Amino acid sequence: MDSTGTESSAGTGAExxxxxxxxxxxxxxxxxxxxxxxxxxxxxxxxxxIKKKLSLTAGExxxxxxxxxxxxxxxxxxxxxxxxxxxxxxxxxxxxxRKSVLAAFKGRDHEVGYMYDVRDASGQSFGxxxxxxxxxxxxxxxxxxxxxTMKLTGRExxxxxAFVRFAWEFVPYLEYVPFIWPYRFKYTxxxxxxxxxxxKLGLHTRYVLxxxxxxxxxxxxxxxxxxLDALEVD
Numbered sequence: 001m002d003s004t005g006t007e008s009s010a011g012t013g014a015e016x017x018x019x020x021x022x023x024x025x026x027x028x029x030x031x032x033x034x035x036x037x038x039x040x041x042x043x044x045x046x047x048x049x050i051k052k053k054l055s056l057t058a059g060e061x062x063x064x065x066x067x068x069x070x071x072x073x074x075x076x077x078x079x080x081x082x083x084x085x086x087x088x089x090x091x092x093x094x095x096x097x098r099k100s101v102l103a104a105f106k107g108r109d110h111e112v113g114y115m116y117d118v119r120d121a122s123g124q125s126f127g128x129x130x131x132x133x134x135x136x137x138x139x140x141x142x143x144x145x146x147x148x149t150m151k152l153t154g155r156e157x158x159x160x161x162a163f164v165r166f167a168w169e170f171v172p173y174l175e176y177v178p179f180i181w182p183y184r185f186k187y188t189x190x191x192x193x194x195x196x197x198x199x200k201l202g203l204h205t206r207y208v209l210x211x212x213x214x215x216x217x218x219x220x221x222x223x224x225x226x227x228l229d230a231l232e233v234d
Contacts, residue, residue, distance in 0.1 A: 016228070043217075047209065048065060051207070076094075079093070103118055114130060116128060126217060140155075146220055150213070152188065152189055184197070195221060196212075198210075
């Protein structure tokens with residue numbers, strides 16, 4: 001019976017079935033979505049907490065997504081300031097190992113004083129900011145530029161706090177002591193509020209960055225917030 005055509009046909013059908021199953025198993029699986037714990041999508045978040053770590057060698061910062069209660073959630077970026085840089089230089093990394101660059105900025109001479117270009121890991125500029133010296137006499141004012149998208153004007157809300165901060169920098173040795181009183185910058189375009197940066201009360205330097213416009217590049221917003229602290233005594 002082993003030589004009958006019936007059994008040969010059955011065997012051929014079984015082999016075809018196995019081949020079909022084998023081909024099905026060999027089909028590539030869909031590419032899994034990125035692990036947000038490894039590569040967080042900062043553009044999908046609107047509120048961040050930026051905390052400065054005490055260090056004798058350099059200014060170090062941890063950027064976290066803010067929880068609904070305002071506390072620090074998942075860390076999404078780490079920054080390091082070169083304190084010996086006269087023009088201010090800060091690099092923002094995606095992880096604590098500081099192996100992958102998220103953004104970086106460094107000052108350069110410009111007609112407005114110092115212009116700070118914000119660049120990605122490849123060195124491509126995607127935004128800039130500078131302090132508006134003329135408008136900063138009473139309240140510190142910054143201009144933040146995101147090419148092709150928006151031009152933000154950021155200004156301290158309280159004139160009184162702005163004056164105290166201004167005087168603080170001229171008191172001997174106090175310029176190297178963190179200003180513990182809270183203050184807030186409000187960023188607008190044509191009068192419309194698009195972003196705020198609030199320094200919280202306390203001995204530890206802590207900021208809350210709130211973004212109200214989805215088109216603002218979070219890397220640019222974070223870099224500028226870091227500059228508010230890192231450039232304070234430059």
